[in-house]
Amino acid sequence: MANSKGGKRSVLLLCGDYMEDYEAMVPFQALLAFGVSVDAACPGKKSGDVCPTAVHQSTGHQQTYSETRGHNFALNATFDEIDPTKYDGLVIPGGRAPEYLAMNDSVIDLVRKFSNSGKTIASICHGQLILAAADVVKGRKCTAYPPVKPVLIAAGASWIEPETMAACVVDGNIITGATYEGHPEFIRLFLKALGGTITGSDKRILFLCGDYMEDYEVAVPFQSLQALECHVDAVCPKKKAGDSCPTAVHDFEGDQTYSEKPGHNFTLTANFESVDVSGYDALVVPGGRAPEYLALNENVIALVKDFMEAKKPVASICHGQQILAAAGVLKGKKCTAYPAVKLNVLLAGASWLEPDPIDRCFTDGNLVSGAAWPGHPAFISQLMALLGIQVLF
Secondary structure (H helix, E strand, C coil), X not given: CEECCCCCCEEEEECCCCEEHHHHHHHHHHHHHCCCEEEEECCCCCCCCEEEEEEEECCCCCCCCEXXXXXXXXXXXXXXXXXXXXXXXXXXXXXXXXXXXXXXXXXXXXXXXXXXXXXXXXXXXHHHHHHXXXXXXXXXXXXXXXXXXXXXXXXXXXECCCCCCCCEEEECCEEEECCHHHHHHHHHHHHHXXXXXXXXXXXXXXXXXXXXXXXXXXXXXXXXXHHCCCEEEEECCCCCCCCXXXXXXXXXXXXXXXXEEEXXXXXXXXXXXXXXXXXXXXXXXXXXXXXXXXXXXXXXXXXXXXXXXXXXXXXXXXXXXXXXXXXXXXXXXXXXXXXXXXXXXXXXXXXXXXXXXXXXXXXXXXXXXXXXXXXXXXXXXXXXXXXXXXXXX
């Protein structure tokens, strides 16, 4: 829940084809959830067009990261109509897009205008290629994904070696991050630079994970809540802290149902067998394919029942409601879900709320239900409201 006491903030997200999937969507939806207006624009494209994204990750088997196709990212602004004076800050995702954006005169002009006006620029991973091309890093401390180091040094920056891939550096109005692993601090630093303060944080939140959960539906709320200074744990049955779950990229590409591609590997932070419900303030259940098999696990069902019986906030999205239905906790509740899960919800005794449009989310008592990842801003902000967390400007 956001309070616009000091006036609503507005930021620009500079997009391009094959920008890194997380590095576009996580800050985009997190900032929207926190009450910030975000325009996403790409040179040569208009509002409603899409940018394909790239899933970049290190698997430990190669000397560099791998790349696979990510989601299609829908733009909500037309680049040629952008007026930099109307924005309070600029966010630049990484991935491969910066390689060609750094050669675009309109992009360079835009970045220089933000820099010259002293407005905050937050750039991550390979995004710093654009900062170097715009000549705005001379004498500035910067970090980035390590292969960007030679370019930043040649551009006159003071290179800060990232001790971990979550490292972030602030120098004046420029915030730089090494990779999407640092999103929680990266986003928090950007919020602070915009004049935002977080109240009601320090909550403890548990994520119920499984193999082939939807990529966005775990990462976006997980890192958004971390950005709000909450302690967030991710667990999966039969796995322990440090293990990972493969995720699925579910998207809408003109077929009769969603397509599926491999997503990032998501690292767990705690052991499922050690979970104590009394130690957490809320539960989040991502969608994807994981709920199909998690709904058959008696320990998962018991965990969900414990949260609901304790009347702690439970936020479930997309196919996650298959688990809630199996746990018998939806009776008498108003609930939405991905449309294909309607049967599960109705048979569980809930009142079905039509997800039209697909980004609709609803709160009924301690339950927040969402239809799909486009609804993350509402999904996260409604959970924030139940937890008493606010972002104030």
